Amino acid sequence: MRSPSPARRERPSIREPLQVVVRIRPLVGSAAESGAWRLEQRDGQHWVCHQPQGEKLERGVFPFDQCFDGKATNKELFDKAAKKLVQAAVAGSNASILAYGQTSSGKTHSVLGTPYEPGILPLAVEEIFGFRDDGLQVLGKQAKLSYFEIFNEKVIDLLAHGPSQATSSLPVKEDAGRGFYVQGLREAPVRSAEDVLRLVARGEERRRYARTRWNDYSSRSHAIFSLCFEGASSAWEATRRTKLNIVDLAGCENHKHEASEDGRHINRSLFFLGEVISRLCKDGRRDGLSQRSLSDTRRRQDSAPNSGISTPRHSARLRDARTPPRREKNADFIPYRDSKLTRVLRSSLGGDALTLLLVTVHPSPSFAEQSLTSLRFATKARSVDNFIPSGLDSARSNEDRSFSVCDAARIIEGLQEKLRRLERPKASQPGVPDAYRGRRSQAQEELHEELQKLRLELRAKERELAAKAQLLSERDRQLGQLKEQLHLATRFEHRIDLPSEPVSRHEDSLQVDAWPHDAGRSYADQEGDLADGRADSHSRSLSLVSRAEDIPCLRSSSFVTRQQNLPEEGSSVSGGETQEELVEKLVRLAVMQISASKDSGTVLPAAGPQETSVSERWSPEFTGPGLSEKENSCLPVPANPDVLGTPRSKQKADFRFRRSMGCPPGPGKDRSGVKG
Numbered sequence: 001m002r003s004p005s006p007a008r009r010e011r012p013s014i015r016e017p018l019q020v021v022v023r024i025r026p027l028v029g030s031a032a033e034s035g036a037w038r039l040e041q042r043d044g045q046h047w048v049c050h051q052p053q054g055e056k057l058e059r060g061v062f063p064f065d066q067c068f069d070g071k072a073t074n075k076e077l078f079d080k081a082a083k084k085l086v087q088a089a090v091a092g093s094n095a096s097i098l099a100y101g102q103t104s105s106g107k108t109h110s111v112l113g114t115p116y117e118p119g120i121l122p123l124a125v126e127e128i129f130g131f132r133d134d135g136l137q138v139l140g141k142q143a144k145l146s147y148f149e150i151f152n153e154k155v156i157d158l159l160a161h162g163p164s165q166a167t168s169s170l171p172v173k174e175d176a177g178r179g180f181y182v183q184g185l186r187e188a189p190v191r192s193a194e195d196v197l198r199l200v201a202r203g204e205e206r207r208r209y210a211r212t213r214w215n216d217y218s219s220r221s222h223a224i225f226s227l228c229f230e231g232a233s234s235a236w237e238a239t240r241r242t243k244l245n246i247v248d249l250a251g252c253e254n255h256k257h258e259a260s261e262d263g264r265h266i267n268r269s270l271f272f273l274g275e276v277i278s279r280l281c282k283d284g285r286r287d288g289l290s291q292r293s294l295s296d297t298r299r300r301q302d303s304a305p306n307s308g309i310s311t312p313r314h315s316a317r318l319r320d321a322r323t324p325p326r327r328e329k330n331a332d333f334i335p336y337r338d339s340k341l342t343r344v345l346r347s348s349l350g351g352d353a354l355t356l357l358l359v360t361v362h363p364s365p366s367f368a369e370q371s372l373t374s375l376r377f378a379t380k381a382r383s384v385d386n387f388i389p390s391g392l393d394s395a396r397s398n399e400d401r402s403f404s405v406c407d408a409a410r411i412i413e414g415l416q417e418k419l420r421r422l423e424r425p426k427a428s429q430p431g432v433p434d435a436y437r438g439r440r441s442q443a444q445e446e447l448h449e450e451l452q453k454l455r456l457e458l459r460a461k462e463r464e465l466a467a468k469a470q471l472l473s474e475r476d477r478q479l480g481q482l483k484e485q486l487h488l489a490t491r492f493e494h495r496i497d498l499p500s501e502p503v504s505r506h507e508d509s510l511q512v513d514a515w516p517h518d519a520g521r522s523y524a525d526q527e528g529d530l531a532d533g534r535a536d537s538h539s540r541s542l543s544l545v546s547r548a549e550d551i552p553c554l555r556s557s558s559f560v561t562r563q564q565n566l567p568e569e570g571s572s573v574s575g576g577e578t579q580e581e582l583v584e585k586l587v588r589l590a591v592m593q594i595s596a597s598k599d600s601g602t603v604l605p606a607a608g609p610q611e612t613s614v615s616e617r618w619s620p621e622f623t624g625p626g627l628s629e630k631e632n633s634c635l636p637v638p639a640n641p642d643v644l645g646t647p648r649s650k651q652k653a654d655f656r657f658r659r660s661m662g663c664p665p666g667p668g669k670d671r672s673g674v675k676g
């Protein structure tokens with residue numbers, strides 16, 4: 001007789017209660033000042049709830065499997081509570097991790113985490129694929145990902161192609177083989193952690209979050225992440241699909257009058273979830289047996305001789321459930337059909353999946369009522385049993401066992417590879433991609449815009465700066481030209497007026513006073529100053545230079561610069577002249593140039609690259625009261641070439657003209673010592 005196909009072979013189940021862990025989020029900011037609720041472990045599985053003031057809460061002892069306080073990290077939570085379910089899912093069981101709690105209590109933080117502290121989902125993906133592109137293939141498995149949300153009682157595919165599919169509601173159907181399933185849901189094949197997290201990030205962008213009074217990023221929908229594994233090479237596994245579900249439930253909002261429409265839908269679906277749990281946990285049974293008869297069964301089995309079963313701690317509870325529960329017959333008693341959430345979670349609640357219920361609690365006293373509701377819900381859920389198909393060994397034929405050896409070999413190979421990768425330096429491992437883009441996208445958008453704005457401002461400032469720098473260099477150039485002009489003009493004047501014999505300080509001052517600029521002070525005053533030593537030679541030099549202002553071509557800011565650049569009193573320039581001597585030369589040359597300009601109608605040439613440089617003009621040759629040959633060559637050439645050879649009568653006329661204008665004697669004056 002032909003044996004039934006492995007797929008159809010009915011396997012016994014083992015009873016597995018829901019694992020319930022509680023996580024209390026930390027309080028931050030001003031909320032921390034008002035104190036926090038605290039859970040203190042009393043014994044193995046009981047926690048005592050303390051109010052912020054420290055006193056115990058009446059009827060505040062709750063049984064949980066584990067409890068995590070505000071200091072616990074996501075990694076710790078994953079390692080201690082969720083990891084074994086993930087491993088079981090890869091090994092061939094259905095597994096579900098549900099995050100339940102009031103709004104802002106840290107469900108999404110625990111499931112998705114942050115880029116700095118990955119949550120259960122990215123850690124599970126990392127665990128499954130082990131940083132290897134072909135991690136699952138090594139185990140002979142393929143994986144498919146679906147990600148959807150239930151928003152206002154509509155099932156929306158978060159991975160759907162195209163905008164119309166992304167918004168249309170999908171129906172939840174039921175058939176005998178698959179149970180409840182979402183029709184038309186996209187199942188994307190994934191080969192690596194990177195694939196999965198990229199798709200999750202895309203789904204997160206579509207998922208609905210909104211700012212509420214309690215949370216800036218409050219989930220407005222229940223999000224269900226589902227990774228389906230299919231055996232590839234084993235005849236037994238080929239017919240078996242197992243699923244890992246990770247569910248981030250929306251937070252209940254107990255402020256009914258403030259709740260929005262989606263808030264009301266959230267509360268409604270959570271109410272039905274509570275109803276299902278309540279029905280499932282009634283007497284801890286849903287298969288027709290009372291709690292008492294279950295205990296009796298246990299006792300009978302425990303005392304039965306030759307039971308032949310080794311006993312891990314919880315196996316006593318599991319052994320009595322070797323008979324498959326009569327689910328179909330009793331399913332009517334459980335109101336799964338009342339909401340889409342309870343339909344899609346059917347296998348996790350009293351079904352065939354290993355289930356972990358993570359209950360998150362906000363420890364602020366202002367959330368006390370909701371916290372207590374959550375803790376009571378957790379207590380109730382803990383007495384719900386699921387029924388897991390029992391281990392492969394008892395279910396398989398000899399033929400299947402040979403596959404089991406192959407499986408074991410593949411698993412070992414996979415684990416060895418994973419070990420090798422972990423032993424390699426961290427730098428060579430690709431980082432876990434950012435799965436939180438959707439959730440944080442709004443904040444990132446704002447930062448991005450801010451950055452763009454700052455960049456534009458920076459560019460405008462750079463342009464402004466460049467324009468100013470250009471203007472400055474143009475001004476520098478003009479200043480240089482004016483300096484050159486001043487330099488040239490003053491030497492020209494010097495050539496005319498310097499006496500052949502050394503000039504006394506007195507004579508010098510007289511000559512100074514001949515300038516109209518000193519109209520405010522009498523000669524006698526100035527002479528007196530000099531005789532009394534009240535005006536030192538340096539201030540006299542400055543006074544001389546200031547006369548240059550009276551020369552129109554020198555009346556510019558370059559004059560000031562010139563003054564500032566004057567050498568210190570008594571110091572000599574490169575040619576060995578004192579500053580005083582140089583200043584005298586400057587002024588005289590300027591006057592001489594003016595008179596030459598008047599005579600010839602020429603204008604002073606602008607300093608240019610073809611002209612003698614300033615340093616050249618202050619050369620050691622320029623030591624005497626007269627001008628050197630070189631100096632002569634630097635003087636501007638008058639338009640009339642006969643100007644230096646002017647007849648005596650013309651020179652006299654010039655001389656008279658200068659006198660009448662109050663200028664020092666012109667080039668025709670013989671005592672200048674300059675040859676005409």
Ligand SMILES: Nc1ncnc2c1ncn2[C@@H]1O[C@H](COP(=O)(O)OP(=O)(O)OP(=O)(O)O)[C@@H](O)[C@H]1O
Nearest residue numbers: 025026103104105106107108109215218219250251
């Ligand atoms: N364990 C924790 N450590 C640090 N911060 C936390 C923790 N739990 C929650 N938070 C912070 O609290 C805020 C609310 O958390 P989260 O959004 O996860 O709450 P939620 O329960 O998902 O709320 P909702 O149901 O409204 O979506 C977030 O800013 C989150 O970063």
